[in-house]
Amino acid sequence: MDSMGIIMARKQTAADQALRLDNQICFAVYSTAHAFNRVYKPLLDRLGLTYPQYLVMLALWERDDVPVKDLGERLFLDSGTLTPLLKRLEAAELIRRTRSTEDERLVLIALTAQGQALREKAKVVPQSILAASACSVGELLAMKDEIVSLRDRLNAVLGE
């Protein structure tokens, strides 16, 4: 009876451990994403951007004149998120949304002169974040690669 009790107690402990908030990598990722957001906020306020808008601008600074779909694939976001966000960026005159004449299903997103110009102001952002992370570039890059590889495995499961 006692030995059974011990076995049960150990089994419970294993399952209980798995349900502990502290042990959940997902909560670590979730809460870190929020922490980043809060660190970015004052920096991005100066640019007049939210963090998701900043991500869209980063993507466009690399390559613009692209359909919404393309942005969605690069950022892992769908049209329900991007359409209103892009309309706000258009209202801020950072981008233009034009229906493609070749394939009228496509809405092409292009930077305005202002949108291009904002890139210069944005250059100070990454170094501020680096400082806040109190981490070396090497450590951060290594960690980033691990996280990305985890993300890609998760997304692979979803694709099945």
Added chain:
Amino acid sequence: MDSMGIIMARKQTAADQALRLDNQICFAVYSTAHAFNRVYKPLLDRLGLTYPQYLVMLALWERDDVPVKDLGERLFLDSGTLTPLLKRLEAAELIRRTRSTEDERLVLIALTAQGQALREKAKVVPQSILAASACSVGELLAMKDEIVSLRDRLNAVLGE
């Protein structure tokens, strides 16, 4: 002039690299959080919970009869997020919200019998996530610790 040109080109490249989407650890964290959310969704649908609600339940399964503030500190969320979320959990009869008689500023959150019972059904969740991550427990824990340490450094900067 040519050497100056090279120097400028190198400087630009360094700044440009920092603005690349791929190089941003924050985007890695952000997109991984979304990937986790999408993997959790079908599992949590069976429990009738969203991911943030699941986090609240995890916290309560560890310790309930706590004020909203306490939950907020454990989850890094504020009352603007928690109040409506907790009202939905109350509507689902998983928790009870009662104003403390000792300090009437406090709203104490306690699990109902249903809320307690849900814990058993939730025990299958972590192992499903582990499988989806295609990662060993050891690797995940190591990664989790790194991410948490990064999060805590970011939060420390915010606290200044």
Added chain:
DNA sequence: ATAATTCATATTGCGCACAATCTAATTTTG
């Protein structure tokens, strides 16, 4: 060529997430 399917985007509805503001209760201070 027409019908069926697929595709890109938009819309709606719900649930976070957080800043800013408000109310009411407690604590601190003079």
Added chain:
DNA sequence: CAAAATTAGATTGTGCGCAATATGAATTAT
């Protein structure tokens, strides 16, 4: 003790994030 400051929580408004659905254009299959 009374005034001031602090605290806990609720409310409001804005912006994601995504599921479900709708619309219209392009592709394909017949």
